[in-house]
Amino acid sequence: MNSIDSHLPFLIMSALTLGSALVVVRVRNIVHAGFWLLPCFLGVAGLYALLQAHFFVVVQVLIYVGAILVLMLFALMLTQDVMNPNKPQTNRMSLPIGVFCIVFAAGVAAILTGHQWVNSNAVILPANVQTRQLGQALIGEYALPFEIASVLLLAALVGAIVLAKSEKEPAPLPLPTLAALPDSKPE
Amino acid sequence: MNLSDFLVVSSLLFMIGAYGAFTRKNAIAVILSIELMLNAANLNFLSFWRFLHPSSMEPQIFVLVGITLAAAEAAVGLAVILNIYRDFGTINVDEISLLKG
Numbered sequence: 001m002n003s004i005d006s007h008l009p010f011l012i013m014s015a016l017t018l019g020s021a022l023v024v025v026r027v028r029n030i031v032h033a034g035f036w037l038l039p040c041f042l043g044v045a046g047l048y049a050l051l052q053a054h055f056f057v058v059v060q061v062l063i064y065v066g067a068i069l070v071l072m073l074f075a076l077m078l079t080q081d082v083m084n085p086n087k088p089q090t091n092r093m094s095l096p097i098g099v100f101c102i103v104f105a106a107g108v109a110a111i112l113t114g115h116q117w118v119n120s121n122a123v124i125l126p127a128n129v130q131t132r133q134l135g136q137a138l139i140g141e142y143a144l145p146f147e148i149a150s151v152l153l154l155a156a157l158v159g160a161i162v163l164a165k166s167e168k169e170p171a172p173l174p175l176p177t178l179a180a181l182p183d184s185k186p187e
Numbered sequence: 188m189n190l191s192d193f194l195v196v197s198s199l200l201f202m203i204g205a206y207g208a209f210t211r212k213n214a215i216a217v218i219l220s221i222e223l224m225l226n227a228a229n230l231n232f233l234s235f236w237r238f239l240h241p242s243s244m245e246p247q248i249f250v251l252v253g254i255t256l257a258a259a260e261a262a263v264g265l266a267v268i269l270n271i272y273r274d275f276g277t278i279n280v281d282e283i284s285l286l287k288g
Binding site: 034 | 189190192193195196198199200201202203204205207209210211212215216218219220222223229230233234236238239240241242244247250251254255256258259260261262263265266267268269270277278279281
């Protein structure tokens with residue numbers, strides 16, 4: 001069986017991920033929620049490291065922590081004055097949905113642990129070989145999904161810029177008249 | 188640690204994200220919760236790859252496309268929310284009910 005022997009790192013990373021995710025969905029101050037996303041993403045990166053998905057540890061830290069989280073924090077800080085952090089931040093369905101989520105998660109967990117998974121015995125390749133294979137797959141066999149993802153990202157970014165741009169063009173600055181220019185007569 | 192442990196962690200993460208997406212009032216907090224759910228999906232893909240098919244490339248490609256989708260979703264969603272903030276002066280999803288019949 002190809003299982004992972006390190007229990008303590010798994011427990012630490014799971015606790016970090018799930019604990020900070022709970023803080024993200026429950027904390028009242030929305031900026032704090034944004035910052036609590038950081039340990040959550042880092043915990044997921046740690047779980048990727050335990051799974052020996054070396055490339056995705058780096059991608060997780062670079063893209064999620066470096067790009068998406070910074071984007072979120074920008075938007076949070078541009079709009080943070082509209083939500084009073086002293087009022088409840090959840091709607092009135094909080095309790096029934098919480099119960100539903102707990103029941104659903106317990107059911108899914110029971111099914112998943114009850115199922116007999118047949119682990120593969122194939123050896124996990126070291127990081128350099130794995131990453132080289134992924135790169136070759138992205139420019140070879142899987143070039144089409146890669147290109148579709150790139151075009152999608154480009155279209156989404158252009159659309160985001162168009163949406164976020166204010167509709168009214170700012171008035172152009174009046175050109176300085178000749179009389180207003182400083183006198184630049186040579187001595 | 189076996190496949191089911193990772194799957195349990197990822198389903199818990201998904202349900203925490205779903206709880207946040209259903210109950211949060213702030214639209215940006217809803218997007219934060221959706222990011223949690225996307226993370227859970229990626230974790231699921233990589234767990235299956237690691238334990239069931241370590242020699243196949245598809246799960247990693249899926250995760251790469253999924254991360255791209257998450258970035259695109261965050262960018263467009265935040266742009267929409269900034270526009271809503273500019274027009275309505277609020278990002279409370281309970282108060283934005285123009286489409287309510």
